[in-house]
Amino acid sequence: xxxxxxxxxxxxxxxxxxxxxxxxxxxxxxxxxxxxxxxxxxxxxxxxxxxxxxxxxxxxxxxxxxxxxxxxxxxxxxxxxxxxxxxxxxxxxxxxxxxxxxxxxxxxxxxxxxxxxxxxxxxxxxxxxxxxxxxxxxxxxxxxxxxxxxxxxxxxxxxxxxxxxxxxxxxxxxxxxxxxxxxxxxxxxxxxxxxxxxxxxxxxxxxxxxxxxxxxxxxxxxxxxxxxxxxxxxxxxxxxxxxxxxxxxxxxxxxxxxxxx
Amino acid sequence: xxxxxxxxxxxxxxxxxxxxxxxxxxxxxxxxxxxxxxxxxxxxxxxxxxxxxxxxxxxxxxxxxxxxxxxxxxxxxxxxxxxxxxxxxxxxxxxxxxxxxxxxxxxxxxxxxxxxxxxxxxxxxxxxxxxxxxxxxxxxxxxxxxxxxxxxxxxxxxxxxxxxxxxxxxxxxxxxxxxxxxxxxxxxxxxxxxxxxxxxxxxxxxxxxxxxxxxxxxxxxxxxxxxxxxxxxxxxxxxxxxxxxxxxxxxxxxxxxxxxxxxxxxxxxxxxxxxxxxxxxxxxxxxxxxxxxxxxxxxxxxxxxxxxxxxxxxxxxxxxxxxxxxxxxxxxxxxxxxxxxxxxxxxxxxxxxxxx
Numbered sequence: 002x003x004x005x006x007x008x009x010x011x012x013x014x015x016x017x018x019x020x021x022x023x024x025x026x027x028x029x030x031x032x033x034x035x036x037x038x039x040x041x042x043x044x045x046x047x048x049x050x051x052x053x054x055x056x057x058x059x060x061x062x063x064x065x066x067x068x069x070x071x072x073x074x075x076x077x078x079x080x081x082x083x084x085x086x087x088x089x090x091x092x093x094x095x096x097x098x099x100x101x102x103x104x105x106x107x108x109x110x111x112x113x114x115x116x117x118x119x120x121x122x123x124x125x126x127x128x129x130x131x132x133x134x135x136x137x138x139x140x141x142x143x144x145x146x147x148x149x150x151x152x153x154x155x156x157x158x159x160x161x162x163x164x165x166x167x168x169x170x171x172x173x174x175x176x177x178x179x180x181x182x183x184x185x186x187x188x189x190x191x192x193x194x195x196x197x198x199x200x201x202x203x204x205x206x207x208x209x210x211x212x213x214x215x216x217x218x219x220x221x222x223x224x225x226x227x228x229x230x231x232x233x234x235x236x237x238x239x240x241x242x243x244x245x246x247x248x249x250x251x252x253x254x255x256x257x258x259x260x261x262x
Numbered sequence: 263x264x265x266x267x268x269x270x271x272x273x274x275x276x277x278x279x280x281x282x283x284x285x286x287x288x289x290x291x292x293x294x295x296x297x298x299x300x301x302x303x304x305x306x307x308x309x310x311x312x313x314x315x316x317x318x319x320x321x322x323x324x325x326x327x328x329x330x331x332x333x334x335x336x337x338x339x340x341x342x343x344x345x346x347x348x349x350x351x352x353x354x355x356x357x358x359x360x361x362x363x364x365x366x367x368x369x370x371x372x373x374x375x376x377x378x379x380x381x382x383x384x385x386x387x388x389x390x391x392x393x394x395x396x397x398x399x400x401x402x403x404x405x406x407x408x409x410x411x412x413x414x415x416x417x418x419x420x421x422x423x424x425x426x427x428x429x430x431x432x433x434x435x436x437x438x439x440x441x442x443x444x445x446x447x448x449x450x451x452x453x454x455x456x457x458x459x460x461x462x463x464x465x466x467x468x469x470x471x472x473x474x475x476x477x478x479x480x481x482x483x484x485x486x487x488x489x490x491x492x493x494x495x496x497x498x499x500x501x502x503x504x505x506x507x508x509x510x511x512x513x514x515x516x517x518x519x520x521x522x523x524x525x526x527x528x529x530x531x532x533x534x535x536x537x538x539x540x541x542x543x544x545x546x547x548x549x550x551x552x553x554x555x556x557x558x559x560x561x562x563x564x565x566x567x568x569x570x571x572x573x574x575x576x577x578x579x580x581x582x583x584x585x586x587x588x589x590x591x592x593x594x595x596x597x598x599x600x601x602x603x604x605x606x607x608x609x610x611x612x613x614x615x616x617x618x
Contacts (some may be wrong), residue, residue, distance in 0.1 A: 073517075
């Protein structure tokens, strides 16, 4: 079975000490959504960016017994898609054009994906996500929520086996948070691995199957929310007094009471 | 449920039709731009100290034996190299500007604003004032060759900064602006030590003028454009994807570093050649792409050709204006483009400022 395992991943920015070191985690399985949570500067985005190939990293990223950490960006693009936090605001392209260019981007794609196919696929994705009415909208005129959904469409149009999302819901209102998360869930349900950085721990427990808690560049805990989340973990990682409660639905809810003095 | 599916389907069909129509409209816009360029080009040839009728120009262009010798000489030997040079320089600077704006992710980037013109002026001033000669280069080419070398070097310097300092695009833009000031200061220093004759020559050079055109230069610039264009156009998809953000583009499998390097190389060829032959011609590389973007959007498959044409059109119109503004006087075209370009530049800054 296809699965992803991280072995001893170490990464940082040139000239500075490593931000994450010796990360061992996995296996991450198809259909499972994992939320990367932890305080600021814990290394969540660094881990995600190393996996995407945007940051040089040492270690191994095993996919079907093969180390894919050091593949070229072009080769990685066939397997992994990375969605940055924001889509620039001042682009004079409409939504459908942005999707087509996402498909035709690398020279490899230009040979393998013909333009009519790319166009069809772009409309298909919008249709599946129920966003067809945005197809002809210029990106610079979309609302924040709409922009984020088109951004997600750009990330999944290549149907990557591994989808990496950097704070997909930051700056979104409640309605759009749910809308984006639902689309992410639908994508995972197709048998894809989804890993996303989230700041809001309750959003993470609500929408992900597993949590990967990072603290100071190391893994503090990894597992199902109801199995790993407890007051002492939150105290040691976030430095807060918190109550972890299980709702009737089985969902985990975190109430933060105060800072630990 | 069925209703929902039908609505969805028609919504999709509608969107697909709209998209198809938009593509069509863009091809039309490009066609109209080309036609306008051609018209402006003909007027550019017709107008001058001895005005020709447009009819005679057309006849002279397509069947030169049907017009009298005087008209033939005016069209083919006097005005044609200028008029073609105007078009080619407009194309080269505008395309260079378009590429620069995309790879530096900045709508205010252009060869003029990032120091290419200023360094060409420095090169030319050195050749004129210090009287440098380069072995193997004929005397009447020294100024152009030196201007080219300096302009080319300034873009290489930008590349080096980007590569070795791992500088982001914001730093690159600021570095380019610093280059402008540095080169201007060095040119001022040369002015200070120059003889009055040399000074006059340098100042005239830096104004930017088509009066230095000849068929050899036209040929060279044509070759540069013909060589560079296919590479620019084949990078169109990647450049469009780059507009969605550097990390995102890398996630699509684009080697952004390499894309930026290749583009800067094309920019240096285009801008350095154009500036070397005609001097400082400001704002075409800024305004041309911007007008094209307003007309056609940023799908680079259309935006690049449209930028070529808007650049050519603005230059042709400026060339006409430079003959018409003061009757009997041929103003250096750089003055005309700068006067027309500055208000637009300010407008862009204000618009950009509001968004930030």
